[in-house]
Amino acid sequence: MLPKRADTVFINGKFITMEDASPLAQAVAVSGGRFLCVGTKEEAMKYAVEGTEIVDLAGKTVIPGLIESHAHPCYYGDQCATINLSGEATTSMENILKKVAAAVAKTPKGAWLFGWGWDEAKFKEGANPITAEILDTVSPDNPVFIKRTCGHVGSVNTLAMKLCGITADAVPPVGGKIFKDEKGVPTGVISGAVQNWIPFPKPTDEQIMELVATDIQNEIFRKGITTTTEMAAEARFVKIYQELQKQGRLKMRIRFYTFARSNVNCPATLAETVKVGLMSGFGNDTLRFAGMKYLLDGSTGGKTAAFSVPYVGEPDNFGTLYNDQDELNADMLLTAQSGMQASLHAIGDVAIEQALQGVEYCLAHGVDPSPLRFRFEHVESPTVEQIERMKKYGILVGTSAGFIYALGDSHYNVMGPERVQWAFPNKEYVERGMVFACNNDCPVCDINPMLGIYSMVCRKTQGGKSFGTAQSIDRMQALKAYTVNAAKMLFDEDIVGSMKAGKYADMVVLNEDYLTVPDEALGKITALATYLAGEAVYKA
Ligand SMILES: [Zn+2]
Known part of the structure; x- marks a missing residue:
C-alpha cells in the first residue's frame, strides 16, 4: 500500500501540541487540512513525496490555533458608524x-x-x-x-x-x-x-457582512485565532455568516449562540428554536449552532453586575439582576430538555447564584448535565461554595480574565483593592481540576488572546494596578484556556484545540518562544503566521 502523502510538512519547529502524552514535537505533516503526523522530523518526512511543500520554521514556536470562546465579531460592525x-x-x-x-x-x-x-x-x-x-x-x-x-x-x-x-x-x-x-x-x-x-444607528447588513469578511476576519487571524464565537447572534448575523460561507468567504470557525430571552438588541429565540428542533451542534465544522445565551446581570465597570457587596462609594448599589428566577428556571429546563447548551452571562456572585439555581432546577427535573456542558460566562466573583457547586455539576467556566488588563482599572475603582484579589479566581479552578476557558469578550476588549494570557499569569491592569498573585496561574494552564479547554466548551475537542493526527491543522507560528519569554512579555507575543486547516490565512 502506498504511504499517505502530505500536502505540506512543517519542519524544525517547536510545536507545543497541548497533548499530554507528547507535549512537544519538531515537525508535522498535513494532508487535506488535517494533521497526518505530529512528531519528529523523521516521522513527518515519511509522508513527504514529490510535490509536497516543505516549510522550514527555523526553530520558531508553534501553538494550536487559538480559540476565543466568547466574542461578538458582528458588533465590531455596529461601531463603524x-x-x-x-x-x-x-x-x-x-x-x-x-x-x-x-x-x-x-x-x-x-x-x-x-x-x-x-x-x-x-x-x-x-x-x-x-x-x-x-x-x-x-x-x-x-x-x-x-x-x-x-x-x-x-x-x-x-x-x-x-x-x-x-x-x-x-x-x-x-x-x-x-x-x-x-x-x-x-x-x-x-x-x-x-x-x-436612543436612536443608535445600525449599519446595514451589507456593511457588516463586508467588515466581517475583510477587516474583522483578518484581525482575528492576525491575533492567532482560528475558532471563535458569535455570542449574541441576531438573525441578521446568522444570515451574514451563512451568506459568507456560501460565497466561500467565511474561513474562521464560528460557533453561534442566540438569546433565549429578549434582550437589548435581540428578541427571544428559545420557543422558536425549540419548534424548529435545532440542537447544539447543528451545522458544519466552519459554522455551527452552539446553543442559548442568557444575560443574568450587567457589567462591573458600569456598576450593573450583581454582587452581594455594594459598589465602592455607593452603599445602596448592588447591581442589577435581569431575570426572575422562576422564569429563568423554566427556560433553562426547556433549553436542556431540547438538547441545547445554555451559556449564562453571570459576573457577580448574586448572578452566579441565580445561574447555579437554574442548573439545580434542571437537575431536580432529571436533566443530566454532562452531555449539555452548561457554561457560565465572565464569572468575576464566585464564592468558594459556588465554585464547589460548579465543579460538582461539571459546569465549564468562561473566565473573562482578559478584563483584568483591559478593564481592570475600572474594576479596581468600583470593587476596591481587596475584592479584586479574588476577581477571576482561576487558581481555584486549576486546583480543583475544572475546565475553564478564557475570553476578552471582544469588542468589549481587544480580542488578542495574549492579553488574556498575560492577565491570567500576571494579573495586572493596563494602568499597572495589581489584582494580586494569589490567583495567578502558570502559562501552560493559561494556554489551555485558549486551546483544549475552549475546544471542550464548544464541543470541538475532536477536531481542534490541540495538535494530533486527525485534527484540523490549525496552528500559529509565534515571534517568541512561548515557553521561555518572561511573564511580563507574554502579552506582547505576536503571530508570525496563522494556519487554518493547513492553509496560511495570515502572514506578518
Ligand atoms: Zn459578551
Missing part, C-alpha cells in the same frame, strides 16, 4: 471631548452624534462620569450619545435627554437606569435598556 472613543482617545476626558467637538464641527446643527469606547477609569483627570453638563460644553445644538466601552452604560447631553424623554419622572424599563444627582435631576448617565430610547 460611530466616533471611536477607545484606545488613545480614552486616556483623558479632554481627549474624549475634543473628539466629540471635532465631530460636531462636521455635522449639521440638530443631527445626532454617536460615539463608543470611553472608560472613565483611564482618564488622567480622575475617574469621573461624563455628564450632560460636560457634553453640552462641546455640543449644545447636536444631540449626543456616547457609549462606555462596556456597552452597558452611556452618556447623553441635554438635547438628547430632551429628545428621548430622559427626565426625572421617566420610568426606566426593567434592567435600565437613569442616574440622578442628589437633587433628583438626571445627570445624563444612563444604563441598560434606557439606551434603547
Whole structure:
C-alpha cells in the first residue's frame, strides 16, 4: 500500500501540541487540512513525496490555533458608524471631548452624534462620569450619545435627554437606569435598556457582512485565532455568516449562540428554536449552532453586575439582576430538555447564584448535565461554595480574565483593592481540576488572546494596578484556556484545540518562544503566521 502523502510538512519547529502524552514535537505533516503526523522530523518526512511543500520554521514556536470562546465579531460592525472613543482617545476626558467637538464641527446643527469606547477609569483627570453638563460644553445644538466601552452604560447631553424623554419622572424599563444627582435631576448617565430610547444607528447588513469578511476576519487571524464565537447572534448575523460561507468567504470557525430571552438588541429565540428542533451542534465544522445565551446581570465597570457587596462609594448599589428566577428556571429546563447548551452571562456572585439555581432546577427535573456542558460566562466573583457547586455539576467556566488588563482599572475603582484579589479566581479552578476557558469578550476588549494570557499569569491592569498573585496561574494552564479547554466548551475537542493526527491543522507560528519569554512579555507575543486547516490565512 502506498504511504499517505502530505500536502505540506512543517519542519524544525517547536510545536507545543497541548497533548499530554507528547507535549512537544519538531515537525508535522498535513494532508487535506488535517494533521497526518505530529512528531519528529523523521516521522513527518515519511509522508513527504514529490510535490509536497516543505516549510522550514527555523526553530520558531508553534501553538494550536487559538480559540476565543466568547466574542461578538458582528458588533465590531455596529461601531463603524460611530466616533471611536477607545484606545488613545480614552486616556483623558479632554481627549474624549475634543473628539466629540471635532465631530460636531462636521455635522449639521440638530443631527445626532454617536460615539463608543470611553472608560472613565483611564482618564488622567480622575475617574469621573461624563455628564450632560460636560457634553453640552462641546455640543449644545447636536444631540449626543456616547457609549462606555462596556456597552452597558452611556452618556447623553441635554438635547438628547430632551429628545428621548430622559427626565426625572421617566420610568426606566426593567434592567435600565437613569442616574440622578442628589437633587433628583438626571445627570445624563444612563444604563441598560434606557439606551434603547436612543436612536443608535445600525449599519446595514451589507456593511457588516463586508467588515466581517475583510477587516474583522483578518484581525482575528492576525491575533492567532482560528475558532471563535458569535455570542449574541441576531438573525441578521446568522444570515451574514451563512451568506459568507456560501460565497466561500467565511474561513474562521464560528460557533453561534442566540438569546433565549429578549434582550437589548435581540428578541427571544428559545420557543422558536425549540419548534424548529435545532440542537447544539447543528451545522458544519466552519459554522455551527452552539446553543442559548442568557444575560443574568450587567457589567462591573458600569456598576450593573450583581454582587452581594455594594459598589465602592455607593452603599445602596448592588447591581442589577435581569431575570426572575422562576422564569429563568423554566427556560433553562426547556433549553436542556431540547438538547441545547445554555451559556449564562453571570459576573457577580448574586448572578452566579441565580445561574447555579437554574442548573439545580434542571437537575431536580432529571436533566443530566454532562452531555449539555452548561457554561457560565465572565464569572468575576464566585464564592468558594459556588465554585464547589460548579465543579460538582461539571459546569465549564468562561473566565473573562482578559478584563483584568483591559478593564481592570475600572474594576479596581468600583470593587476596591481587596475584592479584586479574588476577581477571576482561576487558581481555584486549576486546583480543583475544572475546565475553564478564557475570553476578552471582544469588542468589549481587544480580542488578542495574549492579553488574556498575560492577565491570567500576571494579573495586572493596563494602568499597572495589581489584582494580586494569589490567583495567578502558570502559562501552560493559561494556554489551555485558549486551546483544549475552549475546544471542550464548544464541543470541538475532536477536531481542534490541540495538535494530533486527525485534527484540523490549525496552528500559529509565534515571534517568541512561548515557553521561555518572561511573564511580563507574554502579552506582547505576536503571530508570525496563522494556519487554518493547513492553509496560511495570515502572514506578518
Ligand atoms: Zn459578551
